[in-house]
Amino acid sequence: MPRHSPAVEDYLKAIYEIRQEAGAKLVGTAALAEKLGVTRASVTGMLKKLAASTEHLIVYTRYRGVRLTPKGEKTALEVIRHHRLLETYLTAALGYSWDQVHTEADHLEHVISEDFEERIAAFLGHPQSDPHGAPIPQRDGSLPARREIRLTDLAVGQEGAISRVSDRDPELLRYLDRLGLRPPQRLRVLERGPFDGPLHIQSSTSPSVIALSRRVTDDVYVVVLSVN
Amino acid sequence: MPRHSPAVEDYLKAIYEIRQEAGAKLVGTAALAEKLGVTRASVTGMLKKLAASTEHLIVYTRYRGVRLTPKGEKTALEVIRHHRLLETYLTAALGYSWDQVHTEADHLEHVISEDFEERIAAFLGHPQSDPHGAPIPQRDGSLPARREIRLTDLAVGQEGAISRVSDRDPELLRYLDRLGLRPPQRLRVLERGPFDGPLHIQSSTSPSVIALSRRVTDDVYVVVLSVN
DNA sequence: AGACTGAGTTAGGTATACTTAACTCTGGAA
DNA sequence: TTCCAGAGTTAAGTATACCTAACTCAGTCT
Numbered sequence: 001m002p003r004h005s006p007a008v009e010d011y012l013k014a015i016y017e018i019r020q021e022a023g024a025k026l027v028g029t030a031a032l033a034e035k036l037g038v039t040r041a042s043v044t045g046m047l048k049k050l051a052a053s054t055e056h057l058i059v060y061t062r063y064r065g066v067r068l069t070p071k072g073e074k075t076a077l078e079v080i081r082h083h084r085l086l087e088t089y090l091t092a093a094l095g096y097s098w099d100q101v102h103t104e105a106d107h108l109e110h111v112i113s114e115d116f117e118e119r120i121a122a123f124l125g126h127p128q129s130d131p132h133g134a135p136i137p138q139r140d141g142s143l144p145a146r147r148e149i150r151l152t153d154l155a156v157g158q159e160g161a162i163s164r165v166s167d168r169d170p171e172l173l174r175y176l177d178r179l180g181l182r183p184p185q186r187l188r189v190l191e192r193g194p195f196d197g198p199l200h201i202q203s204s205t206s207p208s209v210i211a212l213s214r215r216v217t218d219d220v221y222v223v224v225l226s227v228n
Numbered sequence: 229m230p231r232h233s234p235a236v237e238d239y240l241k242a243i244y245e246i247r248q249e250a251g252a253k254l255v256g257t258a259a260l261a262e263k264l265g266v267t268r269a270s271v272t273g274m275l276k277k278l279a280a281s282t283e284h285l286i287v288y289t290r291y292r293g294v295r296l297t298p299k300g301e302k303t304a305l306e307v308i309r310h311h312r313l314l315e316t317y318l319t320a321a322l323g324y325s326w327d328q329v330h331t332e333a334d335h336l337e338h339v340i341s342e343d344f345e346e347r348i349a350a351f352l353g354h355p356q357s358d359p360h361g362a363p364i365p366q367r368d369g370s371l372p373a374r375r376e377i378r379l380t381d382l383a384v385g386q387e388g389a390i391s392r393v394s395d396r397d398p399e400l401l402r403y404l405d406r407l408g409l410r411p412p413q414r415l416r417v418l419e420r421g422p423f424d425g426p427l428h429i430q431s432s433t434s435p436s437v438i439a440l441s442r443r444v445t446d447d448v449y450v451v452v453l454s455v456n
Numbered sequence: 457a458g459a460c461t462g463a464g465t466t467a468g469g470t471a472t473a474c475t476t477a478a479c480t481c482t483g484g485a486a
Numbered sequence: 487t488t489c490c491a492g493a494g495t496t497a498a499g500t501a502t503a504c505c506t507a508a509c510t511c512a513g514t515c516t
Contacts, residue, residue, distance in 0.1 A: 007503060029464055042504055044465055049502090063464060063511060093321065094347045107339045113332055119322045235473060257494055270474055272495055277472085291481055291494060 002055070006110040009079045010036060011046055012057060015068055016076035026065030077137040082109040082117060084130035084137075087167065089120040091131045098131040098182070099173035132173075133164035133183035133221070151187075151199065151212070151220040159188045160222030172219060180205025186225065230283070234338040237307045238264060239274055240285060243296055244304035254293030305365040310337040310345060312358035312365075315395065317348040319359045326359040326410070327401035360401075361392035361411035361449075379415075379427065379440070379448040387416045388450030400447060408433025414453065 004012075014035045018027045029047070033040045051060035057072035068076060086105040090096040096104070121127075121139075128144070129135050137143045148163045162185045165176060176182060181203065190209060191200040198211040212220075232240075242263045246255045257275070261268045279288035285300035296304060314333040318324040324332070349355075356372070357363050365371045376391045390413045393404060404410060408431065415431040426439040440448075 005502075030462085038503085039505065040464065041466080041506080046503075048465095094344070094351065096347075100343070104341055104344060107341075108336070111335045111339050113335075115328070116322070116332060119324075123322065233472075258492085266473085267475065268494065269476080269496080274473075276495095 004075065007046070008050065008057075009075070009110055011043075011050065012068065012072055012076040013079045013083075015058065015066055016073060016080065019067065024065075026061075026067055028065050032066075074141045077141045077143065079109055081137040081139070082112060084134055085117060085120055085124070085127075086112070087130045087132070088124055088127050088136070092124060093120075098167070098177065099170035101131065102167045102170070129164075129183075130167075132167045133162065134167070135164075146223070148221040148223050151201075151217040151222050152214060154189050154199075154222055154224065156189050156192055159186060159225040161186045161225055162220060163223045164221040166219035169219070172216065175216070176220070179203075179210055181210075181220065187222070232303065235274070236278065236285075237303070237338055239271075239278065240296065240300055240304040241307045241311075243286065243294055244301060244308065247295065252293075254289075254295055256293050260294075302369045305369045305371065307337055309365040309367070310340060312362055313345060313348055313352070313355075314340070315358045315360070316352055316355050316364070320352060321348075326395070326405065327398035329359065330395045330398070357392075357411075358395075360395045361390065362395070363392075374451070376449040376451050379429075379445040379450050380442065382417050382427075382450055382452065384417050384420050386452060387414065387454040388452050389414045390448060391451045392449040394447035397447070400444065403444070404448070407431075407438055409438075409448065415450070 011032070014032055015027050018031050018035060019025075022031070029040050029043045032043045032047075036043070047058065047060045047066055050058050051066075055071070056069050057075060058066050058068055060066045083105045086108050087098075087101040090101045090104055091098060127136060135143055135146065146163060149160075151160070151162075154160050162181060162183045165173065165182060167173065181187070185203055185205060187201045187203040189199060190202055193199070193211075196214045198213055199217050200209050200211050202209055239260070242260055243255050246259050246263060247253075250259070257268050257271045260271045260275075264271070275286065275288045275294055278286050279294075283299070284297050285303060286294050286296055288294045311333045314336050315326075315329040318329045318332055319326060355364060363371055363374065374391060377388075379388070379390075382388050390409060390411045393401065393410060395401065409415070413431060413433060415429045417427060418430055418437060419428040421427070421439075424442045426441055427445050428437050428439050430437055
């Protein structure tokens with residue numbers, strides 16, 4: 001396995017994650033640029049370079065978009081495994097709170113050795129998910145599929161269990177933490193406001209009803225428990 | 229404090245360490261090139277760049293050599309603090325042996341946050357030295373001075389306590405470990421072979437006399453205990 | 457079918473940090 | 487005091503990954 005630059009690893013990871021969130025087959029330049037914090041021109045340049053490389057990590061069609069080859073996907077999953085193991089380790093061993101781990105893990109993920117990965121995985125007892133509930137890819141690149149949906153898409157009356165929360169925004173994580181909304185907390189949708197209005201939910205962590213904006217519910221994933 | 233690139237941090241660290249080992253006021257291009265694994269031309273280029281920068285980290289005189297400014301030295305010590313804290317942490321928390329930590333720490337030292345540094349320092353109880361016996365600079369940049377000399381320079385008949393061992397060569401570290409020669413092991417010089425010949429020492433870790441080559445004794449530092 | 461718009465690309469340029477090859481300086485020995 | 491070897495520098499070029507500005511494409515709306 002050749003080693004890839006942090007930049008390349010970030011691109012592969014971003015392609016994987018955007019495809020995952022958006023569901024679309026192909027990932028566009030603009031979405032990548034947005035996620036990576038670079039210009040669209042930079043993304044085009046990198047995609048051309050990667051597509052021309054003998055590594056065959058991506059399939060890139062001009063004006064259409066990118067997707068990962070199996071090899072590219074495996075590499076992306078290795079980086080994601082690093083990231084999620086690190087987040088779990090920082091929480092469990094060094095007392096980081098769940099809103100602090102993301103940035104640190106983003107830097108460390110490109111730098112740790114396979115040995116380091118193995119040691120923290122063993123220390124943690126080979127965990128299945130990180131502090132935000134995201135599943136941790138196994139060494140062989142396998143990732144258990146989940147039947148999770150956005151809290152946004154949970155129908156009124158339905159009950160769900162939080163399976164995962166996006167780790168991107170520390171502010172959001174602190175907010176959710178204050179509300180006690182983290183995996184595997186159960187909740188029920190009571191009401192949905194008009195025009196993408198707030199979602200009213202009931203959870204055992206709060207005696208009163210909680211109203212959540214779209215921004216929030218888009219970043220919270222749940223597994224449906226009942227269809228009342 | 230501005231952040232510096234891994235390359236810059238490596239140069240500052242190397243300048244500091246070479247000056248330390250060699251004792252000379254100025255560090256030469258060749259020594260830096262050797263230590264950093266790059267060509268002499270590359271070193272010249274980087275030194276010119278650093279000297280021209282408004283950061284004022286080094287003082288560089290063409291054809292003469294470099295030295296660190298107080299600011300450069302402080303930065304170097306911060307990197308070295310990272311390195312030695314990491315080595316200690318990897319040993320104490322993740323079960324690395326002392327010959328495995330150097331490479332991992334070399335990569336991690338450029339990437340960890342101040343927060344991470346603080347957390348591992350606290351976890352370790354703010355240790356004074358790393359697994360090889362090297363002193364760990366404090367946060368304020370202070371470093372307790374030691375009265376240590378090379379084992380090479382310990383006179384016949386003198387007794388010393390190993391204070392530090394170079395962490396550069398894993399092979400050497402495994403060798404020393406097998407002989408039980410690590411801080412703060414005491415030993416006595418029995419005899420010195422001719423022509424930089426082997427140094428014969430006696431240590432409580434071995435019933436028989438141990439013969440050490442120059443390559444080895446140059447990398448072992450001791451504090452003189454007695455002058456018999 | 458044509459035009460518009462947002463997404464995407466191209467062209468040209470920057471910064472970092474490295475290389476090789478050829479040249480120059482410095483300090484010690486003859 | 488000159489010469490020479492090794493240390494150091496310069497010049498030119500490479501690779502990576504980013505930028506801005508200007509252009510083009512694709513798909514939709516009319």
